[in-house]
Structure formats: C-alpha cells, structure tokens
Amino acid sequence: MKIVMVLVLIQVCWRCAEAHPLDPLTPSELNLVRTIITNSYPTSSSSNLTFQHVALDEPDKPQILSWLSSKSRAPSLPPRRAFVIARFQKQSLEMTVDLSTRSIISTRVYKGHGFPTLTFVEQGLVSQLPFSYEPFKDSLNKRALNMSQVVCAAFTVGWFGEEKTKRTVKVKCYYTNGTANLYARPLEGVAMVADLDDMRILSFSDRFGIPVPKGEGTEYRLSNLKPPFGPKLNGVNVTQPHRPGFTIDGHSVSWGNWKFHLGFDFQVGAIISLASIYDIEKQRYREVLYRGFISEVFVPYQDPTEEWYYTTYFDCGEYGFGQSASSLEPLTDCPPNAHFLDAFYADANGNPVKITNAFCIFEKHAGDIMWRHTEIAIPNQVITEVRADVSLVVRMVSTVGNYDYVIDWEFKPSGSIKFGVGLTGILGMKGGTYINTDQIKGEIDIHGTLLSDNTIDSESQRSQDP
Incomplete structure (x- = not known):
C-alpha cells in the first residue's frame, strides 16, 4: 500500500x-x-x-541562464x-x-550532402515494395520460399563521395519460417535499391546460389525455447521502506545533492540538461553539465561484398534514437523500485506518437563500494569506514534493427556522472556457402565468423559520441 x-x-x-x-x-x-x-x-497527388x-x-544558453537566475517567483518563459x-x-x-x-x-x-532521418512510416512503405515486384517474386520461387513468411526492411546506403540526387535505401529481406529470429535467415544474394520519394524499386540483383540458413536453434523467445536451459537463479528483492529518494517536478529531477532536467528528442533520445550538484561548503549549486546527449553511434561493417559494402550506419542520425525508443518492461528492463515516464514524438504525418515507459528512473545499489578504509596502525584500535556506492540511474533503450542500445545516465553522490551505452540484441548475420570451418581454405576471407551451417556473423564495430 x-x-x-x-x-x-x-x-x-x-x-x-x-x-x-x-x-x-x-x-x-x-x-x-x-x-x-x-x-x-498543402499536399496533393504531386506534392x-x-x-x-x-x-x-x-x-x-544565455536565455536559459537568465531564466534560471530570475528572482521572480514565476519568471516568464522564452518563446x-x-x-x-x-x-x-x-x-x-x-x-x-x-x-x-x-x-x-x-x-x-537544405542543399548539402545527406538526407533526413528515416521515419517509421516510410520504412514500412518501402519494405512492402518487393512483394509486388516481379523479379523479386521470381527469386522467391527459385528458392521455393513462401512469400507470406518473408519480411523486408530498409537500410541506409552510406555515402562514398558521390553526388546524390535521389533519396534511396537498400532493401534486404529475410525468411521467418520456423523462427522469429529473422536476422538468422537472410535472403543472401538478393539486393535492391529503392527510391523513398517515388516509392519504387530502382535496381535489383540476385546472386542465386547462396542457401537460406536453417531456422533450427535460432529461436530466442523464452516461451519457445527447449531444454537444456541455463542455471536457475533465485530472485533478488529490491525494497525502499522509506520511499524513493528522488522527486520529479515536470521534467526536472532532484536526488540527494543533484538536480537536472530530463528532455526527449526524436533523433537523439534522452537529453540531460542543467545538471548541478549542491556544494555544502559554499552553500550553492555548482554546474556540472549544461547539456548532454548521445549525438551519434557509427556502425561500419567490414564486408566489401555487394550486399554489405554500404553498411556504414549512423544509428542516431539515420534512424533516430528517440523514434526507436522501446517501451521499457517493468521488473526486467528496470528494477522494482523504478519510476517510469512516457515520451512523445511526431510521426511522418506530424501526428503525436506516445512511447509508453520511454524512461525509467531508479536508485541503484549493486553492493559496490564508493569509498572505504581500514586503519590498524593506531595502537589498540581498528577503524573501518565504508561508504556504499548508491547512484541514480536514468535509463532508455533504443532498438535499431537487430541491435538494442541500453543508454544509462548515472548520477553519483561524489559529483560524477557516468554515461554508458550497453549493446545487446541479435547478431547481424549473412548467408554463406560454407558448412564448417575446414572448407575455408588459405586466403579466403569470409569477413566474419562462421556460426553454423551457411550462417556468418558479419564483422562490425561501434563508436558513440556522447
């Protein structure tokens, strides 16, 4: 109660x-x-x-600081x-x-290089184009695949110095027969380029001969998994008998000696602003961070083949970390003592879209030690002092394609802010002709790791810019 x-x-x-x-x-x-x-x-059939x-x-910034320093009880807001x-x-x-x-x-x-962030609406529309495209349907027939179990997705094409006049994406497709893990069953060898403005396929190729990987052993849904399972762990109960130690006033959060503002943006997701910590000695707040967010995550793959060379994604700028924010699951994405906040963005038609539980805020104590010392040099005394490492966490998860990014802003009583991006999700897999590693001879470079029959984990790396 x-x-x-x-x-x-x-x-x-x-x-x-x-x-x-x-x-x-x-x-x-x-x-x-x-x-x-x-x-x-106004829109029409041609515009x-x-x-x-x-x-x-x-x-x-000067306007914000002036508003903050105003002596008025209700200072007027900037426009x-x-x-x-x-x-x-x-x-x-x-x-x-x-x-x-x-x-x-x-x-x-805008006259420069590059194009705006992809919206979910146009991604959905362009992913349906292959199903009415005859060459693609012929490719499915050659592979004896059921079209109702094929899904397609849009991928940005990268930029390699060429002058572009069309807003294009690559379209890749997967087979879901036998598994929800669609990324484990790519239609390797099939490549399409589509125009987002005209919503039509511009080019198509099919290097027929690369098998579609099997679906066995690729399921990840707990309800569909079969033994053997991993070890069973006892649950950990998190309680705060004296209620949470933080308060939320609109988008402003206060905890311990910290106060900050939590914002949300379609492209970058969580924005931490005006983070300040109270200096007890000087009896005032000290500014630590004016504005912080993850500005970009760069994801280049190391595969020069036709279906993969262009995979140099900018997951924030091209796909939108805010748009891609997932609704957090209580008790699993966040602990029992977490409080959840919603967020809103505008879709391709300008209509507001609500993301339920876009953020969770909770106090974290994982048993870590912030500071300690045991002193035995003083005769007849043993002095032990320990300070528990308790922090406040603001969490958001963005799912971009097969990857899920766990974004944590962690505020510590010591005055530090720890920013972390955890990466989880599903491997980015491609199809191949190899069954086992003994077939990969000499100088052959498969640009990845052979995981199972005809399945290769494609090499990639990530760098983020907070």
Whole structure:
C-alpha cells in the first residue's frame, strides 16, 4: 500500500508541475506545429509533405541562464519554438515555427550532402515494395520460399563521395519460417535499391546460389525455447521502506545533492540538461553539465561484398534514437523500485506518437563500494569506514534493427556522472556457402565468423559520441 501511494504522489507531481523552457514539445504543441506547416504547404497527388524531424528549438544558453537566475517567483518563459525538418516536393526543408504567433519564422532549403532521418512510416512503405515486384517474386520461387513468411526492411546506403540526387535505401529481406529470429535467415544474394520519394524499386540483383540458413536453434523467445536451459537463479528483492529518494517536478529531477532536467528528442533520445550538484561548503549549486546527449553511434561493417559494402550506419542520425525508443518492461528492463515516464514524438504525418515507459528512473545499489578504509596502525584500535556506492540511474533503450542500445545516465553522490551505452540484441548475420570451418581454405576471407551451417556473423564495430 505504501508503494502505491508513493507512485501516485510522483504521478501527481509529474502532471501538475510548472513549465520549463527545455521541456520537450507536448502532444498539443506537436499538433499545433503540424497545423501551422500543413496550412503553408498543402499536399496533393504531386506534392507530398512528410515530417522527418520535429523538436524543440531550444532557447540560447544565455536565455536559459537568465531564466534560471530570475528572482521572480514565476519568471516568464522564452518563446516556445519548434525546429522542423520536412520533405516537400523532393526537397529537404528546415523550418523554425513560433508557437506563440502560430507562424513559420524561417525556412531554408537544405542543399548539402545527406538526407533526413528515416521515419517509421516510410520504412514500412518501402519494405512492402518487393512483394509486388516481379523479379523479386521470381527469386522467391527459385528458392521455393513462401512469400507470406518473408519480411523486408530498409537500410541506409552510406555515402562514398558521390553526388546524390535521389533519396534511396537498400532493401534486404529475410525468411521467418520456423523462427522469429529473422536476422538468422537472410535472403543472401538478393539486393535492391529503392527510391523513398517515388516509392519504387530502382535496381535489383540476385546472386542465386547462396542457401537460406536453417531456422533450427535460432529461436530466442523464452516461451519457445527447449531444454537444456541455463542455471536457475533465485530472485533478488529490491525494497525502499522509506520511499524513493528522488522527486520529479515536470521534467526536472532532484536526488540527494543533484538536480537536472530530463528532455526527449526524436533523433537523439534522452537529453540531460542543467545538471548541478549542491556544494555544502559554499552553500550553492555548482554546474556540472549544461547539456548532454548521445549525438551519434557509427556502425561500419567490414564486408566489401555487394550486399554489405554500404553498411556504414549512423544509428542516431539515420534512424533516430528517440523514434526507436522501446517501451521499457517493468521488473526486467528496470528494477522494482523504478519510476517510469512516457515520451512523445511526431510521426511522418506530424501526428503525436506516445512511447509508453520511454524512461525509467531508479536508485541503484549493486553492493559496490564508493569509498572505504581500514586503519590498524593506531595502537589498540581498528577503524573501518565504508561508504556504499548508491547512484541514480536514468535509463532508455533504443532498438535499431537487430541491435538494442541500453543508454544509462548515472548520477553519483561524489559529483560524477557516468554515461554508458550497453549493446545487446541479435547478431547481424549473412548467408554463406560454407558448412564448417575446414572448407575455408588459405586466403579466403569470409569477413566474419562462421556460426553454423551457411550462417556468418558479419564483422562490425561501434563508436558513440556522447
């Protein structure tokens, strides 16, 4: 009963809090942005408008600091503005929208290299193109595959110095017969390039002869797994009899000697702002971090073959860590003492989309030691002092394709912030002609590791820029 009451109190505080200039755009504000822009850019059969990225246009740092230092009990907020990247008539537009005046105050046509983040809507549409494309259907027939058990996905094509005029993606397909682990059964040798603006396939090739890997032994759903299983572990109970030690006021979080603002962005996901720690000696807060987020995760693969050479993904910029945020599962993604927060973004049509349980916040004590010392040099005394390493964690998980990124911001009483990106999920596998390693002779480079019959784990690396 005590736990229920605590959660209710936190929820009430979350909903009735005063506005903050760094708060992410609300659903009503996202709707207003859509209305303002669609009124200025009406769509038709020949001119389609899509919202690729809608975010808060943050006030300048001096404005934020001035607002924070105001002596007024209710200082006036800086103007609320939105930054929008949209596609209209095959052009990328960058717009600033003033929500108070309900007007577009700046528009720029982007002329540089690269294209906006892929939206889920266009990824879904382009992944359906192969099923009405006759050469692809012929490839399925040659392999005796059931089309109803084939799924396809869009992948960015990289950039290798060439001048691009079309917004294109690669389309790769997989066979799900016998397993939900679609990445273990690629249709290797089939390569397609599709135009996102025109929604049509531009090129197709099929290097027939590479078998589709078997599905046996690739299942990962616990309910479908068969013995032998791993060791059974006893559960660990997490309790806080004196209620959680943190408070949430809108998007502002306070814990111990820390306070900070938690924001959300379509592209980068979690944004930590204005992180400050209280200096007891000087009786004031000391600024530690003005603004922090994971700006990019670069994922290059080391495979020069036709189906893989282009795989040089930017998982934040091209796919959107915020858009790809997963709804966290209580008790498994986060411990029992966690509190969950939702997030919102605008889809390709400008409509608000709610991500339930996008964040969890919890106090962590894993039995680690922050500081200790045992002193035995003083005669007739043994002095032992220990400080437990307790921290506050803000967690978000983004799922991009076969990989799941666990993003943790960890605040420690010592004044440090620990930022971590954990990588889990499913291996990026490709099909091959080899059954065992004895067949791989001499100078043959399969650009990966042979996992099982006709299945290779493709080599890749990751680097993130927080």
